Amino acid sequence: MTAPTDIDRYVEAHRQEHLDRLFAYLRIPGISAHGAGMAESAEHALGLLRGAGLNARLCPTVGAPFVYGEALVDPARPTLLIYGHYDVQPADPLDLWHSPPFEPTIRNGRIYARGVADNRGQHLAHILGLEAWRDCRGTLPLNVKVLLEGEEEVGSPRMPGFVADSRDLLRADVCVISDGGVDDSGRSVIRFGVRGVLSFELRARGAARDLHSGHWGEIAPNPIWTLVRLLATMKNGAGVVTIDGFGETVAPLSAEERAALAAMEGAQDEALRSIGLSEMQQHPARTLGERRAGWPSFTISGLHGGYGGPGSKTVLPCEAFAKCDIRLVPDQRADDVLAMVRRHVARHAPGVEVISHGAMEPSKTPLDSPYAAPVRRAIARVDGTEPMLLPAMGGSLPEYPFTHTLGIPCLGVPFANADEANHAPNENMEVKRFHRGIRIAAALLEEIAASSPSS
Numbered sequence: 001m002t003a004p005t006d007i008d009r010y011v012e013a014h015r016q017e018h019l020d021r022l023f024a025y026l027r028i029p030g031i032s033a034h035g036a037g038m039a040e041s042a043e044h045a046l047g048l049l050r051g052a053g054l055n056a057r058l059c060p061t062v063g064a065p066f067v068y069g070e071a072l073v074d075p076a077r078p079t080l081l082i083y084g085h086y087d088v089q090p091a092d093p094l095d096l097w098h099s100p101p102f103e104p105t106i107r108n109g110r111i112y113a114r115g116v117a118d119n120r121g122q123h124l125a126h127i128l129g130l131e132a133w134r135d136c137r138g139t140l141p142l143n144v145k146v147l148l149e150g151e152e153e154v155g156s157p158r159m160p161g162f163v164a165d166s167r168d169l170l171r172a173d174v175c176v177i178s179d180g181g182v183d184d185s186g187r188s189v190i191r192f193g194v195r196g197v198l199s200f201e202l203r204a205r206g207a208a209r210d211l212h213s214g215h216w217g218e219i220a221p222n223p224i225w226t227l228v229r230l231l232a233t234m235k236n237g238a239g240v241v242t243i244d245g246f247g248e249t250v251a252p253l254s255a256e257e258r259a260a261l262a263a264m265e266g267a268q269d270e271a272l273r274s275i276g277l278s279e280m281q282q283h284p285a286r287t288l289g290e291r292r293a294g295w296p297s298f299t300i301s302g303l304h305g306g307y308g309g310p311g312s313k314t315v316l317p318c319e320a321f322a323k324c325d326i327r328l329v330p331d332q333r334a335d336d337v338l339a340m341v342r343r344h345v346a347r348h349a350p351g352v353e354v355i356s357h358g359a360m361e362p363s364k365t366p367l368d369s370p371y372a373a374p375v376r377r378a379i380a381r382v383d384g385t386e387p388m389l390l391p392a393m394g395g396s397l398p399e400y401p402f403t404h405t406l407g408i409p410c411l412g413v414p415f416a417n418a419d420e421a422n423h424a425p426n427e428n429m430e431v432k433r434f435h436r437g438i439r440i441a442a443a444l445l446e447e448i449a450a451s452s453p454s455s
């Protein structure tokens with residue numbers, strides 16, 4: 001590892017102050033699902049941006065406001081856009097928390113609090129990285145814009161429209177998002193893309209009421225059988241999605257992407273064991289890494305109908321429904337896939353209703369983006385080891401508005417530990433990763449400014 005810089009020493013000297021400021025932020029709930037503490041959270045985030053010297057304001061929407069700040073130092077220099085979200089998930093179930101979710105507590109080197117990793121500790125690290133730069137070196141080395149969303153945890157319904165309407169405001173050369181965790185092995189990653197997601201429900205109806213299975217079995221249609229047969233036409237035993245037309249929309253992985261995904265396999269075997277599995281569903285051609293992030297998945301999240309209580313009940317149910325989600329990969333579009341689902345259902349099980357429950361598009365930045373090298377250098381400088389390159393993450397984040405609407409590369413640089421327990425009780429972030437995040441955030445400013453591939 002190289003000798004500590006002025007910024008490393010600054011972050012070390014301000015450890016307690018930075019933690020205090022994180023804790024003050026974490027004490028404000030900010031739950032977008034039902035609105036508790038949202039206005040206060042937005043005001044607090046605004047104060048943080050102003051405190052870092054940004055020209056900041058709230059951008060109201062019909063939902064939660066966006067919080068936006070900028071420091072424009074020189075139009076000839078590159079512009080870095082940093083995205084984060086100030087809303088958090090509900091804390092339920094409260095009885096499973098070992099300390100109150102909105103009273104941050106340090107145990108065993110970890111900060112426990114709702115929203116510490118997802119996402120306040122991560123975007124605050126960027127804000128403190130800007131402050132560290134300003135206090136140590138003065139003017140920022142590049143232009144910086146920070147966009148904090150207040151509805152990420154409810155699916156970012158206003159992100160696409162806001163970004164489309166704010167193209168000039170948000171114009172930038174590269175976007176960096178710090179959300180999610182590093183690799184299971186503890187090594188940092190750079191994430192180049194995310195899968196999209198399409199959520200929908202299939203609803204089958206039979207008779208006007210539940211029926212006696214002896215009197216009406218094989219006479220009245222059974223909606224559960226209707227769904228079971230329909231679902232069996234949508235994915236085969238090898239895990240390949242067989243919805244009519246679906247395969248043609250999937251962009252093949254490049255050799256480079258396949259190699260990067262293969263490089264992550266060792267750690268992922270460990271992950272498989274950590275969820276109590278000794279073997280995975282087999283697929284003739286696709287590796288574990290490719291299946292976790294490079295190909296679509298089709299999940300039945302719930303299949304409901306009829307009787308599920310103790311003992312037996314000989315009933316022929318009158319309705320059944322399946323909750324499903326499809327994770328999307330480039331070049332799929334949620335609307336196209338939903339239309340495919342509707343056509344497929346109409347052909348194989350006419351009468352079954354398809355109800356959309358929202359979608360997020362996939363996003364991809366090429367591995368050879370000119371901004372990959374400076375981001376890699378920044379992380380390597382702080383970590384002392386090279387980050388792993390992850391062509392895509394299995395989950396979904398609102399990166400699409402940046403890559404498609406703004407047309408800029410979007411790189412994920414997660415600061416949290418892999419076992420952050422986001423969305424779950426006892427969400428946590430390792431104290432050292434919070435401080436390291438601040439140092440990486442400051443190093444990013446320097447490396448991106450120095451590489452300046454756009455100039």
Ligand SMILES: [Zn+2]
Nearest residue numbers: 118153422423
């Ligand atoms: Zn989240």
